Amino acid sequence: MKLVYAIIRNDNEDDVTSALMQEGFTVTRLSTTGGFLRKGSTTLMIALQDEQLEQCIDIIKQQSGSRQEITVNMPYVSGSSLMNYTTMPMNVEIGGATIMVVPLERFEKY
Known part of the structure; x- marks a missing residue:
């Protein structure tokens, strides 16, 4: 058995979850937060053979395709001073998924 952790954007969560459940997978959803863009994400846990x-x-992969988006990094406050730098639009790749697979010794569902 395996345990799949899939970290996806909140925008893709409904599509991914629905597609997995339609194929008979049991999915547990956890709300998480990403690091770089500090955007909401969802971590799915799926136990499977x-x-x-x-x-x-x-x-x-099919349901959480990546795409390009323009974002602006905003200055942030560190202590009592505002970090001084120019905000520039950046083209970043969003979407996609981070998938981790680990061995699962035991799985029980009551």
């Missing part, structure tokens, strides 16, 4: 792994990863 080894032979289901590739199907699960394919569904996640």
Whole structure:
């Protein structure tokens, strides 16, 4: 058995979760926060049999495709002073997923 952790953007969470559940996967959702852009994200936990792994990863990839977005880094306050730098629009890649797979010794559902 395997445990899949998939970290996805909140924008993609409904599509990914619905597609996984439609294929019979049991999904647990956790609200999390990303680091670089400090945007909301969702971490999905999916317990599955080894032979289901590739199907699960394919569904996640299909439903959480990456795309480009322009964002502006805003200055932030550090202590009592405002960090002084020019805000510039940046083209960043968003979406996609971070997927981690770990062995699972035991899984019980009551």
